[in-house]
Each structure stands twice: as C-alpha cells, then as structure tokens.
Amino acid sequence: MAGVSLNGVYNHFIQDYVSKDVTQADAHRKDELRDVYKSIAKINKQSPLYLLTDDDITRNDAIEIKEKARLLQGNIFSLSNQEDKSSLNHTSAFTSDDEKVDASYIGKTPDDDVGSAGFDIEVSQLATGQTNTGKFIVKDSSSVLLPDNYAFDVRIDKQEYEFQFSVYQSDKNIDVLQKLEKLINRAGIGLNAEVVESGDNRAALQIGGTHTGIRTGENSQFEVYESSGELATGSVAALGLDQISSPAANAHFTLNGEDRMAISNHFTVGGKFDIQIKDITTSPVSVGVKRDNEALVKHISSLVDNYNKFVLEASGKQDAKFKSDKLKSEAIGIARQYMSGIEDMGIKLEGEGTISIDDEMLHQAVAGLQNDEMLKPIRNFTDALINKAKDIAVDPMKYVDRPVVNYKNPDSRDNTASPYITSEYSGMMFNNYC
Incomplete structure (x- = not known):
C-alpha cells in the first residue's frame, strides 16, 4: 500500500507541477549555475531562521510561484535570438x-x-543534381531480364552499396522497374528513383541524387555499375541504369x-x-x-502580454498562506519604475497595474525610431523582469507565510552559507527544478 501511495504522489507531482516544455531559461552554462549558487548563498547567509510549515498548501504555492517565474523568464528569452536576452534588436x-x-x-x-x-x-x-535515365522499354512485355537473382552496385559519397533483386517468370518490364524503384528509395542512401513513362507505352527508371553540385576531383555524384559475384549480372546494361541524362553542376x-x-x-x-x-x-x-519593425512591435506586445499575464495570475490566486499582494506589488513596481512616461509610444500603465498598448501609436513610434534611446525604458523593463524572475526562482518561499523564529547577528563572523535551505520545497525534489 505504501508503494501505491508513493507512486500516486509522484504521478500527481509530475502531472501538475513539472514543466511540460523546456525553454532557453532551462539550459544553464557553468557560469550561470555558479551565479545561481552565489545568489542562494548570499541570500541565506544573513537570512533569519524561519518556521516553515510542512503542508501541501505551502509546498504547492512555492512550486507554483517558482514555475510561473520560470515560465515568465523563458517566454522573455524566446522573444530574442540575441545573446543579450533583453535586446530589442530585430x-x-x-x-x-x-x-x-x-x-x-x-x-x-x-x-x-x-x-x-x-x-x-x-x-x-x-x-543541380545528377540524373540517370534508363532505357525506355515496353511496359507490358515480358521482362527483358531472364528469370534469375540479380545484383548491381552504387557508389555515392565514397561509399559502395549492393542492391539485390529477383526476376520471376511472370514479371513484366513494369514489374521489374517498380521493384527497383522501391528498392532504391527504401535504401535511404541519398538517391531517389522514379518510374517515368513515355507516350508509346514505354517506361524507364530514372535515378537522381538528393544533393546538388559536384566536389573537386570527382567526375559524377554517383555511379551505377556491376561487379563479378555469385548473382547474375546484365541488369545495368539491359535497363540502362548507368546512363547519365543530366550531370551534376x-x-x-x-x-x-x-x-x-x-x-x-x-x-x-x-x-x-x-x-x-x-x-x-x-x-x-x-x-x-x-x-525589422514588425518583429520589434511583436516583441514589445509579447513582452507586455507576458507581464500582464503574470500580474493577473498573481492577483487571482488567494489563500491564507500565499502573499499574492507582495508578488503583485513587486511586479507592478517594476512597471511603474520603467514603463511610466512613454505614452507617446502607445504604452500606458493602467491603474490596476497592467499595461495597455495602442497598436497604431506603437507602429508609428517604431517606424519613426532614429536611435535606440526611445527603447531604453523597455529594455530596462525587460532586464528588471528577468532579474525578478531569477530572484523568485532562487527564493520562492518569501511569498508564502513563514514566521521568523530567530534573526542572525549581522556582525557575527560565524554566519555561514547554507545554500539549499531556500530551496527546501521548490528546488531539490527533482532536478528539473534545480
């Protein structure tokens, strides 16, 4: 029974809390991981001793807060393909x-x-690629090849491949051509085969390379030939498989x-x-x-949409242990600091803390940009949001109720860093959240 219960808890956690998508924010270099460690250690070194409530509500709140911050950071990162993720260069x-x-x-x-x-x-x-077009033979006539087991070779990209096939007494020419078409296409060696027809009930096998051009020192992209062996030969000459109709260029x-x-x-x-x-x-x-003005407008609009979603979700969550007002006020404070006073670009901070955009004014402002100075408030806003998301991810527990038990002596040299305490509920259960 204990095993069943543990599996249920694990499956619930995976389904409800583990991220469904991997974003650029999840791929960390060594220096980025080192910065995360230093941030945790710095916060914890002078942090008071808190009384953490061991209950589902607190755990769920901490994980949810961290996941929303991670999602916000990932969405902002996805808006720019520059190394500087706050860049507005498009x-x-x-x-x-x-x-x-x-x-x-x-x-x-x-x-x-x-x-x-x-x-x-x-x-x-x-x-262009090389194309070999074989001899056109009457489709419905008996096979030009006698019943037997045949083989031929193909040399392509300095590799050699052997193809084997059988011709039966009842086979018509079209049967043999279609058999070779499937054989070559299924091989996946960089060749495409197709049975082409003429207007007089004749057909031929056409073989083409999937790549173009020819490298220095080579005479052809591929070569079809026969070598001596146990299986019958003569299929290349009879069907004209080695006839180059269009050389590579x-x-x-x-x-x-x-x-x-x-x-x-x-x-x-x-x-x-x-x-x-x-x-x-x-x-x-x-x-x-x-x-690219359209890409810049889309970038700014998406940035604002992600901010608004974060603020509204923080406002909508209400329970006794979650400090939603603290999270919301910090996010709105960032917007008030950087996004106020740029109404001439069509961007306005509303009374409830969300940001609205006048699309026409924003398009006009972007089209009339002479330099990047007008975009500086938006860039600073982006930087601040990224830093806030990182801050929340390092210590999401400050947004849940945690009474202070004891303060550390700020003048003491005995205060040591314990970097994992801040991640007790939100960082160490699964490596996805580390």
Missing part, C-alpha cells in the same frame, strides 16, 4: 529581387550591420563582381547572410540588412 536581410535570391540575416552585430553590410549578387548557373555567381562557385544553391556569405539562390539573374540583385 533585423532582417532584404534583397531587391526575392523571387531570384532569398536572404536571411544570421549576423551577431545588427547595430553595426544595418545599412552597411551587404553586397550585389549575379547568378549565372544554379547547382555547381552554382556559379558573382559577389560584387568577384566570381564564386558553390556545390549548393544554399550557402552563407561572410557569416552574416544565409543565401538561397532560386533562378538565374539578368542584373545584379542587392542584398542588405534593415531593421
């Missing part, structure tokens, strides 16, 4: 002809690259007039641009970096 690459050249910005210095990084590209040839283009070549139509330039060429160009296509 940039995107542009091209003067996105039907022929597509670009994405992958650089790490958006402020420096906007308006300065870029190039002109001209495409004279796209990268590399992409040829120029960057600012300088000739370049790539084995793929997808490549990077200067560590700042991810390029996909789609068609041959007749004139230079310009590629550059611009501010």
Whole structure:
C-alpha cells in the first residue's frame, strides 16, 4: 500500500507541477549555475531562521510561484535570438529581387550591420543534381531480364552499396522497374528513383541524387555499375541504369563582381547572410540588412502580454498562506519604475497595474525610431523582469507565510552559507527544478 501511495504522489507531482516544455531559461552554462549558487548563498547567509510549515498548501504555492517565474523568464528569452536576452534588436536581410535570391540575416552585430553590410549578387548557373535515365522499354512485355537473382552496385559519397533483386517468370518490364524503384528509395542512401513513362507505352527508371553540385576531383555524384559475384549480372546494361541524362553542376555567381562557385544553391556569405539562390539573374540583385519593425512591435506586445499575464495570475490566486499582494506589488513596481512616461509610444500603465498598448501609436513610434534611446525604458523593463524572475526562482518561499523564529547577528563572523535551505520545497525534489 505504501508503494501505491508513493507512486500516486509522484504521478500527481509530475502531472501538475513539472514543466511540460523546456525553454532557453532551462539550459544553464557553468557560469550561470555558479551565479545561481552565489545568489542562494548570499541570500541565506544573513537570512533569519524561519518556521516553515510542512503542508501541501505551502509546498504547492512555492512550486507554483517558482514555475510561473520560470515560465515568465523563458517566454522573455524566446522573444530574442540575441545573446543579450533583453535586446530589442530585430533585423532582417532584404534583397531587391526575392523571387531570384532569398536572404536571411544570421549576423551577431545588427547595430553595426544595418545599412552597411551587404553586397550585389549575379547568378549565372544554379547547382543541380545528377540524373540517370534508363532505357525506355515496353511496359507490358515480358521482362527483358531472364528469370534469375540479380545484383548491381552504387557508389555515392565514397561509399559502395549492393542492391539485390529477383526476376520471376511472370514479371513484366513494369514489374521489374517498380521493384527497383522501391528498392532504391527504401535504401535511404541519398538517391531517389522514379518510374517515368513515355507516350508509346514505354517506361524507364530514372535515378537522381538528393544533393546538388559536384566536389573537386570527382567526375559524377554517383555511379551505377556491376561487379563479378555469385548473382547474375546484365541488369545495368539491359535497363540502362548507368546512363547519365543530366550531370551534376555547381552554382556559379558573382559577389560584387568577384566570381564564386558553390556545390549548393544554399550557402552563407561572410557569416552574416544565409543565401538561397532560386533562378538565374539578368542584373545584379542587392542584398542588405534593415531593421525589422514588425518583429520589434511583436516583441514589445509579447513582452507586455507576458507581464500582464503574470500580474493577473498573481492577483487571482488567494489563500491564507500565499502573499499574492507582495508578488503583485513587486511586479507592478517594476512597471511603474520603467514603463511610466512613454505614452507617446502607445504604452500606458493602467491603474490596476497592467499595461495597455495602442497598436497604431506603437507602429508609428517604431517606424519613426532614429536611435535606440526611445527603447531604453523597455529594455530596462525587460532586464528588471528577468532579474525578478531569477530572484523568485532562487527564493520562492518569501511569498508564502513563514514566521521568523530567530534573526542572525549581522556582525557575527560565524554566519555561514547554507545554500539549499531556500530551496527546501521548490528546488531539490527533482532536478528539473534545480
């Protein structure tokens, strides 16, 4: 019975409290974990001795508070792909002809690259893959191969593979071709096979590589051939499997007039641009970096939505042991400190502590940005929210009722750090919460 009860408690905890999603806030480097430890030790060194109530309500409150803080931090982190998670830099690459050249910005210095990084590209040839098209044979006729067990080899990416198949007395040509089509496709070696038909009741097997281009020193992407062995040969010649109908080719283009070549139509330039060429160009296509105003507006709106959700959830939870007013007032205090006085951007702090946004005014303000100074209050607000979420995660117990038993002597050198006490209910039960 004890085992059944323990399993029930474990399953209840996993279902109700363990996070369902892993966010960027859960991936810690060594230095980040060291900072968490130092924060816990610093808080605890001068912390009074509290009387912690060992009951389900207190435990559940502490875990729920910590989980909400973790979720808030994770949601804020997900808004930015920059290393600085409070960054409001949103940039995107542009091209003067996105039907022929597509670009994405992958650089790490958006402020420096906007308006300065870029190039002109001209495409004279796209990268293509190799295609072998076999002989067209009458579909409904008896197989051109005599009944037997056959084998042939394929060399691709410096690897060799053997394919074996059987031809039976009742097989038609189309049966053999379809059999080989399935055999090659199921192998998963970087080849696609397809039975193609002509208008005179004939069909052939077409084999193509899944990759484009050809590396230096190679004559072909793949090679179909036969070697001596116990199984019958002759299938390659009879079906024309080794006939190259379209050889592989590399992409040829120029960057600012300088000739370049790539084995793929997808490549990077200067560590700042991810390029996909789609068609041959007749004139230079310009590629550059611009501010992504729509992404910035979405970032600010999502930030405000996450803050409002956190405040409303703190307001809505009421029980005798949970200090909801303390949690709510601290969050509202952050908004009041940093988000007041920017109504000209369409962002207004309401009386109950939530933040409202006038979408039209925000779009106009973002479109008219001359520098990042106008965004400084929002950036500071983001920093403060992240720090508050970390603070809550380190010591969620300060938001539940815990009477003080004894204060430590602030002048004593005997006060030692005990870093795990603050996590008694919320940090050490499962490593997901550490």
